Amino acid sequence: MHDGWISLTELNSYRVEAYAACCLFPATVEELREAMRPAAGQAVHMLGHGCNVILAGKYYDARHRFVCTRRLEPGIVVDGREVRAGAGARLRDVCRAAARAGLSGLERLWDIPGSVGGAAFMNAGAYGASFYDGVVSVAVYEPAADRLGTLSRDDCRPTYRTTAFQGTDVVIVSVRLRLAPGDRAAILAEMGRIGKLRRSRLPYDKPSAGSVFRRPEGAPPVGVIMEEAGLKGFRIGGAQISPRHGGIIVNAGGATGQDILAVVEVMKQAARERYGVELILEQVET
Known part of the structure; x- marks a missing residue:
């Protein structure tokens, strides 16, 4: 808690520091039904395990209702x-x-x-x-x-x-x-192989939300475009294009949602300039 607000920092995989006046954790369908009945004028934001979310703000007042489904029917x-x-x-x-x-x-x-x-x-x-x-x-x-x-x-x-x-x-x-x-x-052997492959290629050492964009059509993968543009390791505030994988933004320390979104725009511009493609955000901005 922070001054009576609910911390969202551990509820998003970027580990962006953020707080909400209202965040509900339904565990059953009945609780979900209640959670999805916001007050008049209140925006609802869905959070699963927060692994594909960019929290653009730091404080979300009572005009916002977060519904975190990480406890919903977990069986x-x-x-x-x-x-x-x-x-x-x-x-x-x-x-x-x-x-x-x-x-x-x-x-x-x-x-x-x-x-x-x-x-x-x-x-x-x-x-x-x-x-x-x-x-x-x-x-x-x-x-x-x-x-x-x-x-x-x-x-x-x-x-x-x-x-x-x-x-x-x-x-x-x-x-x-x-x-x-x-x-x-x-099956277990294949899972072991995939796990090693992912960890050899992806930046598990810093908080991230995985691939930032969908794979573009008519252009190389996003990571290749960023490497060609010399942007691997590029940083704004605490948000950094991973030195290991150019298609992923990591929280290199104290990143805000606005830092991440600023890096997103730099990546989009690089793709436009080099290949004339418009990258489509895979993550959800809240």
Whole structure:
């Protein structure tokens, strides 16, 4: 707490210092329904595990309501080839549970930070695999209609880092996946390989929110563009383009949301100047 405010610093993976007058942590669907009934004129900001969020401000007064879903339906159930996971479950834990059950399909998503809800919202992926490769259905809550529903995979319209949920107020409650049986030892070995690969390439030593932008069309990867532009290691305030991976911004010490957004603009400009492409932000500015 800070002067009666709720600290958001540990609730965002950039570890940007920020405080909110109102932040709720629903654990059940009923609590979620209450949390999604803001006061008149109050903006609602969703936080999963805060792994894809840029907090642009330091203080969010009572005009803002944060709803943190890291405790929402966190259980994971494996039944034959199917895995049901609540929105608040960690993606890492779902990958681990599937592997222990000898179910293949999530290996390449191993060690991606964040929640199941976040993975379903943005269709998280890595190394040619995407979360929706195994999704059968997604349970959701629609605040405007005060209605619970279930959407098929096709209803979610997943494409690269995009789903039908983006730009809506629909809240993901849980996900059902169907995976392929596999050799448990081989699955665990592949997860180990992916984990080592990620840690050899990505800046795990400083807080970040992973890839800043979607992969551009008609241009090299963002990290390559930044390296060509001589921007690896570039810094504004506490926000720095990682010296290890040019597509990631890290908090090198005391970064504010405005520092991060300023670096975002520098990266966008570099891509425009070198390749004439407009980078699309993968992270959510709040």
